[in-house]
Amino acid sequence: MRLRLPEERPTEPPTGYKIAHPVLSHDGARAGFTGVSLGGALPYGVLADASCVYGLRHTAPHRRCDCGFHCVHDLATAEALLCTAEHRSAALLEVSVLGRYIRFERGFRYARQRVRTATVGPCACGTVAAALADAGWGRPGWRALTPSCAGCVRGRTSLSLADFARLAGERLRVVAGAGNKIAGLDPPEGLGVPELTAEAALLQARLDWFQAQLARLGGQGPGGPPQG
Template identity: 70%
Template sequence: MRPRLPQERPTEPPTGYKIAHPVLGADGGGAGFLGVSLGAAAPYKVLDEARCVYGRRHSAPHRRCDCGFHCVHERRCAEGLLVQAEHRRAVLLEVSVLGPYIRFERGFRYGRQRVRAATVGPCPCGAEAAVLADAGWGRAGRSVLEAACAGCVGGRPRWTLEAFARLAGDGLRVRAAPGAGSRGPAPGVPELAAEAALLQARLDWFQGQLARLGRAMGGGG
C-alpha cells in the first residue's frame, strides 16, 4: 500500500495567487471573475464554491478529477502568466484557500475560495488604469471588462475600480498597478546633464565618421 500523505491543519487559510478576467452581469450586477483555463466557461463570485466542470456529482476537489479552483503559491508566478499574449488583459487575484485542498509543488487545487484583492494592470497604451471598460466579449450572460485609461476608454461602458469592488462585494479590494509612465521618480538635473553629455559624445562620434567617409570618397570632408 502507498503511504498516505499527512493531512495539513493550518491555523489560517492559505493564500494563493491566480489570474482572471473581471466580469459584470448584463443587468449591471453580478460582478465576479472568469478564469483563463478550466474555469473559463463558468464565472465565479468573490466568495464561491467550485463545481465539477465535467458535470460529475462529486464535490471538488476530487483526487481522480482535475476539477476545482486552482492557484499558485507565489505572486511572481501568477504575474508571469500575465506576460502571455492571451492573458495580458487579465487581472491578478490574491485569494484565500478555504475548505479542503490538495497541495502541489507550485500551488493548490481546492473547493472554496475568497478573492481578497484584485490588481488591475495598465491600459494597453501603458497609462495607469482609471476604469474597467467593456472588452467586447463575454461568457454566460456576463460581459468581460478590461483596464482602460481616461484617454482610451472612448464611448464604451465603464466602471471605476471602486464601483466594481462595490458590485462584487464581500470586502473585495481593487487597485491599479502603476503605468509605464509612473515608474520611478522623474529625472533630476544631474541625470539630465549626464544624458546630454552622452548624446553630445554620440554626435561627435557620428560627425567624425562622416568626415572620414567623405575623405575616403574624395569629397574633402
C-alpha cells in the same frame, strides 16, 4: 496498501495567487471573475464554491479529477502568467484558500475561495487604469472587462475600480498596477511635464469624442450654429 497524503490543519487559510478576467453581468448588477484555463466558462464571485467542470456529482476537488479552483503559491509565478498575449488584460488575484485542498509543488487545488485583492494592469495605451471597460468578448450573461484609462473608455460600458469592488462585494479591494508596481487608486505623484502633457492630450481626445457625438446627434457643440 494505498498511500495517503498527509493532512494539514492550518490555523489560518493559506494564501494563493492566480489570474482571471474581471466580468460584469449583462444587467450590470453583479461583478466577478472568469478563469483563464479549465474553468473559464464558469464565472465566479468574490466568495465562491468550486464545482466539477465536467458535470460529475463528486465533491471538488476530487483526486481523480481536475476540478476545483486552482492557484499558485508564489506571487512572481502568477505575475509571469500575465506576460502571454492572451492574458495581458487579466487581473492578478490574491485569494484565501478555504475548505478542502490538495497541495501541489507549485500551488493548490481547492474547494472554496475568497478573493481578497484584485490588481489590474495598465490600459492598452500604457496609462494607469482608472476603470474597467467592455473588452468586446464575454461568457453567456457576462461581459468581460479590460483595464482602461479615462481617455480610452470612450462610449464603452465601464465601471470605475471602486464601483467594480462595490458590486463584487465581500470587502474586495481593487487596485491599479503600473508594470509590477501597485499604484493604488490615487494618481501617481511627482509627474513631470511629459507625463502631464500626455494626460492633457488624452483628456482633449476624450472631449473631442464627446463633441463629435453631440454633433452626430444634432446637439449644439461649442462654437457650432444654434439648432432650430
